[in-house]
Amino acid sequence: MKLLKPAAVLEEFERLGYGEHLALWIGVLEISCAVIYLIPRTAVLGAILVTAYLGGATATHVRIGDPFIGPVNVGVFVWIGLLLRDGRLRGLLPLSSGGAPDAHRAGPAIFGRQGHLQGAKDHFVALVRFWSAKRAPPL
DSSP states (O other), rough: OOOOHHHHHHHHHHHOOOTTTTTHHHHHHHHHHHHHHHHGGGGHHHHHHHHHHHHHHHHHHHHHHHOOOOHHHHHHHHHHHHHOOOOOHHHTTOOOSSSSSSHHHHHHHHHHHHHHHHHHHHHHHHHHHHHHHHHHOOO
């Protein structure tokens, strides 16, 4: 809708304190983030970008005193959708007995005998392995 600049969108932009000239660029940014999210190979990056975009929307609504639950809900659903789509990402969360890689160490290690740094290192290694598995094979 932002790309077509209908009167209702332009009125809302004015109410939110944004100029009419930004409607096109914000619309392009929104569509770009959504496309990156929809491509399975770049879905995690897309979720991060959509979250950042929605953070700006939330800040805008907070700034003018509007309810801001809409953008927050969309952000939560973006991450729930990603977790449901990608089993490897679910494996990084220690929510069940299958939990994170090396769950017997990663969960308690954050606050347990191995200390904060070891738990953070375990989670970092799990994230690197996750990203490495998504790379394209060499040509």
